[in-house]
Amino acid sequence: MPFAISTLLVANQQAVDLKTSIFGGSGIATSNNVYSHKKDGRQTLTIPPQRKNMLKQFTVVLLSLALVIAFCNATTVNILDNIPSSEQAGILTGASTYDCAPVITNIINTYISTTSDSTNSQPYNIGVRIFFPKGMYTISSNLTIVKDGVTLMGEGTQSSVLYLRGAGKVKVGNNASPMQNVKGFKVFDLAFVNTGSSTGSPMVDLDLVSISQFERVYVKNNNPNVAISNMRLNGYQWLKFDNLNLNGATEHNLIVDSMDAENWNAFVHFDTSMFTLGTAKATQSSNIVFRNAGSDNTFNAVAFQMSNCHLSYYPGDGDYTKDTYGIRFDSSLPGAVNVNLLMTGGAFENQKTMVSVPKAATVDFYSVLFLGNLHGSTAVGYDEYKGRFSFYSCRFVNLDAGITAGGAKNLFGSTIFYNIAGSKLNFNALSADGTFIGIVLKQSKTVSVAAGSTTATLTFDSAFERVPIKFSFTPTWSTYWSIQSVSTTAITIKFGTAPTVATNIYVEASAV
Structure with a gap:
């Protein structure tokens, strides 16, 4: 100090x-x-x-x-100092069923007297840090935290575990009356794991939190038989997650519910985190789903950033045909959705549809891998034309379809489409600039026009993904020209007057 x-x-x-x-x-x-x-x-x-x-x-x-x-x-409290000595050996081995939720609540109430209010701007005090030495700490009743400045910290996600039994789960904040916006909630080096018969969902429910942080946290569902989500964000502002591992969800890894009207902006950041779906038990199970928590709520101004994150689907039953998603905007959301989603690095893997954003959101992907592993996946798909997408040097590999979504799309940098069984790209409102491997957007070639001929046909070296729509060529003799026919493989040009000698002209064709 x-x-x-x-x-x-x-x-x-x-x-x-x-x-x-x-x-x-x-x-x-x-x-x-x-x-x-x-x-x-x-x-x-x-x-x-x-x-x-x-x-x-x-x-x-x-x-x-x-x-x-x-x-x-800030006071640091070892939770074992508040647990009967007769239970401590069982906690170390995982055999204890002693409910630690009341113990945690009592520690918080002892060191923090003021309950959180509904504001998201007032300062908060660092109240108490609860230390969980190596062991498995049963949570069989709901653990509810409604006070500011609480830190839960362990010795590592393989050592310090909050063991959720029965319907037990962890809830932070309260988004109902009386509203309690918890500020300064932090979790470090701790795991939340349930049993094979647990029913509590979501396992970690951040119902109303602000200015909070998770680092090196593991949330694992072990019950494959019912729909269970790992984590939920409801009312929130300024949250940061580093090395978060949400694993085994049978419903959703992360639910992002819309904010209340007074929360006019939010910043949520995930760094080097994993979202892994287990056997899907819910319709449209998703790694991350944005949905509407209530009819009067909406997403006002949300900056949602992900760096080096991996979103995947690995079903225990081996069934990859289920309707699963990586990132999905639910149909319950209102039409006006002000969300800016940025993903840099990382990958999607095995979901039926990796990205579905049928709303007026802005979504940018930088150096992201969309990997289907031949499980019938579509990288980006939906039917509406409201979303705005940008892809910078991304890879689309072993997919059933590439980008089939409507809306405005931009392709930049070095983009690769490899082993795509169906359509690689929907061309509605497309802007492209860069090098594209596996998809033909532009070609240029020289075509020979014979003396006395009024037509010339150019066969493209590679077939376009769709019929070209833009052309550029300049005859070397005085004439006018028109396009007689065009397809994805060839173009025939008609001239008003024929050249007197054989000549070559340079042709550029573009599908964008």
């Missing part, structure tokens, strides 16, 4: 002496400061820009110190 504070002070030593560094010299009245006088004779001080910058630095130092002190002042 002393080292942390001294480091901050040294790094900002120019701003430590407020009187000297900000105002100059040993007093306020210096030649570098500008004064103005009001009619009543009062004197006011104007601080030059360079002094203002130093004042800002000093403010940053104070805020940094406050955060460090607040974090270090």
Whole structure:
């Protein structure tokens, strides 16, 4: 702690002496400061820009110190200190059925007196950190957290496990009356695992949370017989998930419900995370589904970002024909959906439809792999024409179909379509710029026109994905021209007058 504070002070030593560094010299009245006088004779001080910058630095130092002190002042409680000693050996081996939910609630209530209110902007205090040493801690009743500043931390996802039995699940915040928006909820190095007979769903329910964080967290469903989701986000703002592993869901890995009207914007970020569906038991099971929580709710302004994430479907029963999705916008959503979804790196694998966004959302993919493994998958598909897509250097491999969705689409960079059984690309409102492997969008070639001939036919080197719609060529003799016929494999050009000698013309054709 002393080292942390001294480091901050040294790094900002120019701003430590407020009187000297900000105002100059040993007093306020210096030649570098500008004064103005009001009619009543009062004197006011104007601080030059360079002094203002130093004042800002000093403010940053104070805020940094406050955060460090607040974090270090948070109380850490070992949960085993609050569990009967007779149960501790069983917790270590996983044999204990002692319900730890009331213990966790009691610890929170002991160290945090104020219940969260409905606002999403007020500051919060770091209240208590509950440490779970290696062991399996049964949660057989619902664990509900409605206070700010709670941290749950373990020794690793293979060591510290909250074991959800029966209908037990974890709920944070309350999006019903009275609304309780939990701020500063954090989970580190902890697993949430249920039994083969558990029914609690979603296993982790973030009902109303803000300014919260998950790092190195594992949520695993072990019951393949009923529809169970791993996690749900309902009312939320400013959430960050690093190394989150949602596994084995038979309904959805992640449910993103629409926000309440007062939550006018939100930022949600996932980094290096995995979403793996197990045997699908629900209609339209999805890795991530955006849906409407209520008829009066909508998505107002959501920035949903994913970096190096893997979304996949690996059914225990081996049935890949079920109606499964990677990312899906549910039909329950209203028409006006303001969601910006950005995915950089990562992959989709084995879902029946990998992306389905039949709403006016903006979706961008950078260097993403769409891998079907010959299980009859479609990369991007839906029937409406409202979504806006951009694909930057993406790969579409071993699929039944590529991008069959409507809406505006952009292809950039080096895009590869490989081993696509059906349609590779729907050309509605398409813009393309870059190198495309496995799909023909543009070609250029020289065609020979014989002396005295008024027609010339050019056979393309490769068949276009659809009939070309744009052409460019300039005859070297005085004539006019028209296109007599065109297909995906050839074009025939008709000239008003024939050349007197054999000549070549350069032809460019484009399907976009």
